[in-house]
Amino acid sequence: MHQPVHSLSLPECKLRELQTSEFNYCKDLDASMPYLDQLMKPPVTKTALEVYNEECQQGCVRTFVEPLDNVLGGGIPLGEVTEFCGEPGSGKTQICFQLCISVQLPTWCGGLNGEAVYIGTNCDFASHRVKEIAKRIMDRYVLFEAKHSFGNIGLNEINVELIMERISYINVSDYTQMLLIVTYLKDWLHDHPTVKLIVIDSICAPLKPLDGSQRTTIAYQLLQDLQKLAKEHNFAIIVTNNITTRFTCSSSYLAPSLGDNYYHRLNNRIYLCKKSSNVFKAVLLKSLFNSQTEIEFSLIS
Amino acid sequence: MSRLNPQMHPLLNSPVLEALLAKNIYTVLNFIETEIKHIVAITNLQYKEVLGIRKHLINKYAAVTRDGVSYYNEIITKSALFSTGIKRLDSILQGGFLTGNIYEICGLPASGKTQLNLTLVRNVAQNSILNVYYIDTKNDFSGRKLKAVLDASKTDEEHVKQIMSQILVKKVDTVHDLINTLYEIKNLLYTKTIKLRLIIIDSLPPLFYSISDFSKRYGLITTMVNVMHVLAKEFHTAIVVTNVLTTSYENTSTEDISGKIGLGKYWYNVPNTRLTIKKFENSSECSIIIAKSNRLLEGAQCNVKITDAGII
Amino acid sequence: MNSQIESGLELVMRLTQRPNLENINPILIPKGPYPNEFVEIVGAPGTGKTTVLMDFIVRTLLPLNLLGKNCGTVLIDTDHKFDMLRLITMLECELKKLNVAKSCIHSAIMKCLKNLTVLNCYDNEQLQMSFYNLEQILIENSDIGLIAVDCIPAYYWQYRNLSDNHISVYGYTKQMLQCLEQCVRNNNIVVAYTRNAEADVKEIKLGETIHRILLKKEAGSFNAFVNDKLVPYTLGKTISWL
Numbered sequence: 134m135h136q137p138v139h140s141l142s143l144p145e146c147k148l149r150e151l152q153t154s155e156f157n158y159c160k161d162l163d164a165s166m167p168y169l170d171q172l173m174k175p176p177v178t179k180t181a182l183e184v185y186n187e188e189c190q191q192g193c194v195r196t197f198v199e200p201l202d203n204v205l206g207g208g209i210p211l212g213e214v215t216e217f218c219g220e221p222g223s224g225k226t227q228i229c230f231q232l233c234i235s236v237q238l239p240t241w242c243g244g245l246n247g248e249a250v251y252i253g254t255n256c257d258f259a260s261h262r263v264k265e266i267a268k269r270i271m272d273r274y275v276l277f278e279a280k281h282s283f284g285n286i287g288l289n290e291i292n293v294e295l296i297m298e299r300i301s302y303i304n305v306s307d308y309t310q311m312l313l314i315v316t317y318l319k320d321w322l323h324d325h326p327t328v329k330l331i332v333i334d335s336i337c338a339p340l341k342p343l344d345g346s347q348r349t350t351i352a353y354q355l356l357q358d359l360q361k362l363a364k365e366h367n368f369a370i371i372v373t374n375n376i377t378t379r380f381t382c383s384s385s386y387l388a389p390s391l392g393d394n395y396y397h398r399l400n401n402r403i404y405l406c407k408k409s410s411n412v413f414k415a416v417l418l419k420s421l422f423n424s425q426t427e428i429e430f431s432l433i434s
Numbered sequence: 435m436s437r438l439n440p441q442m443h444p445l446l447n448s449p450v451l452e453a454l455l456a457k458n459i460y461t462v463l464n465f466i467e468t469e470i471k472h473i474v475a476i477t478n479l480q481y482k483e484v485l486g487i488r489k490h491l492i493n494k495y496a497a498v499t500r501d502g503v504s505y506y507n508e509i510i511t512k513s514a515l516f517s518t519g520i521k522r523l524d525s526i527l528q529g530g531f532l533t534g535n536i537y538e539i540c541g542l543p544a545s546g547k548t549q550l551n552l553t554l555v556r557n558v559a560q561n562s563i564l565n566v567y568y569i570d571t572k573n574d575f576s577g578r579k580l581k582a583v584l585d586a587s588k589t590d591e592e593h594v595k596q597i598m599s600q601i602l603v604k605k606v607d608t609v610h611d612l613i614n615t616l617y618e619i620k621n622l623l624y625t626k627t628i629k630l631r632l633i634i635i636d637s638l639p640p641l642f643y644s645i646s647d648f649s650k651r652y653g654l655i656t657t658m659v660n661v662m663h664v665l666a667k668e669f670h671t672a673i674v675v676t677n678v679l680t681t682s683y684e685n686t687s688t689e690d691i692s693g694k695i696g697l698g699k700y701w702y703n704v705p706n707t708r709l710t711i712k713k714f715e716n717s718s719e720c721s722i723i724i725a726k727s728n729r730l731l732e733g734a735q736c737n738v739k740i741t742d743a744g745i746i
Numbered sequence: 747m748n749s750q751i752e753s754g755l756e757l758v759m760r761l762t763q764r765p766n767l768e769n770i771n772p773i774l775i776p777k778g779p780y781p782n783e784f785v786e787i788v789g790a791p792g793t794g795k796t797t798v799l800m801d802f803i804v805r806t807l808l809p810l811n812l813l814g815k816n817c818g819t820v821l822i823d824t825d826h827k828f829d830m831l832r833l834i835t836m837l838e839c840e841l842k843k844l845n846v847a848k849s850c851i852h853s854a855i856m857k858c859l860k861n862l863t864v865l866n867c868y869d870n871e872q873l874q875m876s877f878y879n880l881e882q883i884l885i886e887n888s889d890i891g892l893i894a895v896d897c898i899p900a901y902y903w904q905y906r907n908l909s910d911n912h913i914s915v916y917g918y919t920k921q922m923l924q925c926l927e928q929c930v931r932n933n934n935i936v937v938a939y940t941r942n943a944e945a946d947v948k949e950i951k952l953g954e955t956i957h958r959i960l961l962k963k964e965a966g967s968f969n970a971f972v973n974d975k976l977v978p979y980t981l982g983k984t985i986s987w988l
Contacts, residue, residue, distance in 0.1 A: 134664045134868040135436070136617050139650075139907045140657045142610040155460035157908050161437040175614035181568070181601035185577025206578065213573065353643040360573060361607055393680040394696070396543045398572055398640055419544055435871045435908075463871060466878050489882070496879035497822070497872050502807075502862030509830050653907025660868050660904065663826050667866055700903060703791040703942065706827070726792065729829050 135160050141172045194236045194330055194369045195243045196228065197270075200428040204417055205401070209369045211329065214356050214398070216336075218374040218389040219405035224413045225373040227432055228405070229332045230263045232371065233300045234270050236330040239291065242277060247329025247368070248299045252314060254338040258302055267296045301325075308339040308351055315358045322366050329368045331359065336372040337390045349394045356398050372399075435461035436495065443487045450477045462491050509534070512670045514631055519557025520745055522736035523722060527707075531672040533631060536662055538705035540677040540695055545713045546720045546740055547676050548574055551636050552583055553744035554674065558632050559600040560589070567633040569604045569615060572640045586743035602628075609641040609654050616661045623669040630671050637676035639696040652700050659704050675705065713740075720745070756932060759884070764934045765817035765891035770805050773987050774798075774972050775957045781891075781934035782954050784923075788941040789961030794968060794981045795940040796827040798961065799896050801985050802938055804836050806892045807858040812844050818890035820863045820883060822876055824900035825942075830864075836984045861889070870901035870908065873922070877929045884933050893930060897940040898922050915943070920950050927952050 135158040138151050156162060162169050179187075193208035202208050209215050209232065217225045233251055238244025251258060271293055305311045311333075322328060336355070340348045356370070363370050377390040389402070396402065402419040411431045418425060437460055440446055453476050459465055465473070466488060473484045500508070517530040524530050531537060541547050551568070559566045568575055577598070584594045606612045612635070622628045645651045665671050678696040695702060707727040713720045723735045738745050767779055779785055785802070787795045803821065808814020821828065837855050846854055863883065867873045884890055899919045906913060913921070919941060930937060931953075941947075949958065960971040970977040970987075978988040 134620075134660065134872070136613065136661075137657055137869075137904070137908060139653060140610060140613040142608060152908065155435070155437055155464075157435055157437070157461070161439070172610075173614055173617075175618045176604055176606055176611050178602050178604050180599045181575075181577055181580055181603055182595060182598035184575065184603050185581055185598060188577045350643055350646060353640065357607065357640070357644065364573070364605075393543050393678065394639065394643065397637070397678050400573060463874055466875070492875055492879050492882070495871060496875040497865040497867045499879075499883065500864045500866075502859030502864065503856055505862075505864050506830055506834070506856075506859055649903070649906060652903040656901065656904040656907075660901075664868050667826060703825075706829075728796070728827050729832050 136173070138162070143172070191367070192245055192329075194232055194245060196232060197235050197243070198231075198430045198432065200430050201415060204415075204426050204428055205420070209330075209371060210401070211367050211369045212360070212364045213400035214360055214363075214370045214372065215401040215403065216372045216374055216389075216399050217403050217405055218376060220376050223405040223407050224432060225405055226334055227262075227266075229334050229371060229373065230266050231270075231432060232330060233263070233332060234267050234296055236369075237291065237296055237299050238270075238274065242274070245329040247327050248301065248325060249330040249332065250301045250303065250318075250328055252303045252305060252311070252331065252333045254305050254311065254333070254335055256304065258304070258334075260297070260302075263300065264293060264297060267293045271296075305339060308343065311339050312351065312355060315355060315362070318359075318362060322362060326366065328366065331363070331368055331370050333370075333372045335374060337375050340391070345392065349392055352391055352395045353398055356395075435463040437461050438465060442494070443490055445479060445483055445487055450479065453477050462495055466491065514670065516558060516631055516672075517561065518554055519561065520553065520738055522738055526722070526724060526730070526734040526736045528730060531632065531674070533670040533672045534667050535672055535706040536666055536704065537672065537674045538677050538708045539674060539711060540679050540708065540725075541711035541713075542679050545679075545711050546745065547711060548636060549740055550711060550722075550745050551634050551674070551676060552580055554632070555601055555634055556580065556583060556587075556597065556744060559597045560593075562631070563600070564629045564631050565600050565602055567602050567604065567619060567630060569606060569612065569633065569635045571606050571612070571635070571637060573605060574636060575603055575605070582742070583744045586741075606641070609645070609658065612641055613654070613658055613661065616658065616665065620661060620665055620669070623665070623671075630669075633665065633671055633673045635673065635675045637678065638701075639678050642697065648698070652698065655697065655701055659701075677701075679710070755885075760932045760934070762888050762934060764888060765806075765815055767806065767815055767817060767891055767936050770802060770815060773977055774959050774970065776973075778955075779936045779938075779957055780955075781936065782931065783936055784927075784952060784954055784956040785936065785938040786941060786950075786956050786958045787938065787961065788943050788947065788958065790963065791942060793961035793963050794979075794985065795942070795961060796896055797981055797985050798959065798970075799894055799938060799940055800828065800833055800836060802892070803833065803862070803894055804840055807837070807861045808840060809854075809857065812841070812846070812854075814858075815891065816861070817892055818861045818863070818887055819892045819894060820865065820880065820890055822865045822867060822873070822893070822895045824867045824873055824895070825897050826866070828896055832983075839984050863887075863890070870905045873901060874925060877922075877926050880926075880929050884930070884935065891935055893926075893935055893937045895926070895937070895939040897942050898926075899941060899943075916948050916950070923950060923952060927954065 138157055138159060139148055141159065159169065159173060191211050193210050195202055195208035217228060219225050233249035236245050236247050236249050239246050303314060305314060336352060340351060359370050374389050374391060376387050378385050379388050399419060404416040404418050406414050408414050412429060413432065414427065414429050416425065416427045438446060438451055438454065440448065440451065457476050459468060470481060470484050474481055513533045515529045515532050517524050518527065539547055539550060555566050555568050580598065581594065584597065604615050606615055619633065623630060642651050662673050666673055680694050680696065707730055708725040710723045710725045711720050718740045719737055720740060721735055721737050724730050724732055726732060764781065775785065787798050789795050803819050806815045806817040806819045809816045834855060837858055838851060841851050841854055865876050867876055880893065899915055902915050902918045905911065905918060926937065962969050962971065968979050968981060970979055980986050980988065
């Protein structure tokens, strides 16, 4: 019972070449392929204890919304895909803005001192809005710093301009661009090792023109590639999604779009809805850590 | 098929192999399919010598012949029926997981599959000193979650550490990684480096969505299934695989929106037992039903509860 | 004048008397199966093909005085639905039906198992090489009268990917059957095999006679079709023909 060649991650042309010359099993290859060892190498095995220790040391992006952070076990986990879904106006974009800023705060006050990348697909990135939120956060930050008076840390460390500079904004108009961005990010991230957050707002908009199975395949591929980068460079991935109507034979109900197979790929799903002008409700629908919990909170406005 | 090489038989030296290659006889199967007299003509070997090579190759590459009695004894001594740790599930499984079988757990999203997997891996590691493999394809395994489950069930710290060291976690991204992993486990079991009864793969569909060519997809599923069968039957392990059920909302027929099982037609018939898990609305209770099985009673059902300490 | 030259080996094979499998299941196979014939069990997944095959095997393993054929069987298992423990249960049920004393059942089952040879295959190469190995197995054991293969097209997708062959399931199944036929011809044995296919699948024609048993599940009940005759059955621990 030998491992066949077609189980290796080889390009089609190479596979065909090997198979036409009747090299069907990996054991037949040996010297003819110098990188065979690499291709046959499985991922590293870790014990659950090692995984646990690593997770404890891994950070998370705090939202600075206490009930939300508590229910998430500290904040948005790094290396995972978290989705915010909700109807238009439910606060998804706003919370993304807030996270792009909070990730930049210095570590002593709970931030990660990192950069953020915002990939916008429906022109929702309103820089003036981000600036406003940044100003409010800065005001609070100044108060916080004064209260706790860390002597040698000055105001110059962080300010609104710096915050805006450390958010990289990319506008994509269709799904091919979205896929290209990920390829582009592979190299870009090597030059920007402090990126701690990548936001895609929204993931469903550019996939609208496609049909069901294509949407799943592309969303999957996108998240798969991004999550690989996320584990390598240690950043969090946030995506936003809309709500759509689904029909059963007797009734209709609301559900996040893109379907069940895509849902399977997410690590966390948080449903947002707006209750009043600044009060939001969040329901943790899927999480590695906790079962369904509902909380209410207000955002910095 | 296996390519002919000099290590296979002392008479298969370079000039003989070259002569065979020149006549398009590359593999063992090509050699066996060709009549002996043709081989004699091509290679100038004796009839008896070719017959000897043929016999040797068939012996080496055919399946192992086992007589009924010794096969039965082997199964009795080496198989294990081990408890899942969940009493009600054990009762519908007639004792628990039986090695040599592939079990599938499928359910709609958020029906409790990952919770069930964590409970199983915790229970099996707790009740023995053997390792358990947890192969995670979508980065869903959380050490913190496992620890929380162990802490909630009031296990003492030393024991928690030991259980967590027994569980081997592999994070795989692609189906190639998974197949490499399964072959690695096969080698480890063959060299008796580890002792294993349970392998959990959570879950299969994410690995195949990026492969759009269905012929390639099914070919890879077959390869994966073949090595799973080897692990299950020859090395006496039980393999538990998670699959998705998706609601087909594009199909507005009068039938119930019952789930459509992922991975396609070929996989549908592979598992020995298929368990469907369904969560009751607004409750922490789930039902587990045997949807299909070779040996267990189909339709048998049990209700379990999701708690902080796992599924009971 | 037609003269055939056969080797000494072929002569021995042809003349070897093997156990007779006639009337092994008169409901499904009214006439036969005679030596060198094939029995095909075809049906969609879940219709009980492996169970029907196991039922045949139980009949061949049981001794003559217990309505069996006392015949050696070689089982080639490719999709691993065959469960040894289930076979034991089926044997037990049969022995209980025939009023064999409880204390004797275990030794009777062991005696039956002596007649069984199991070959577990895990890929296409192993399967084909196992067919070629049958020649040796048959020479060494003249008590074997049945070769059971479950199921023939199991490695279709692997074969298709291995050499990029553009072959259909039908083509592959036919190819494997022809290889098997080649390996066991003139040996006076019966070959029973299962084939996973939908009901309206094309029939395969070989040199020998094939007894075709089509299994169907319709509206919760199982039916077997043999020569346009309908035989209902139920699946449980064993199979009961109604």
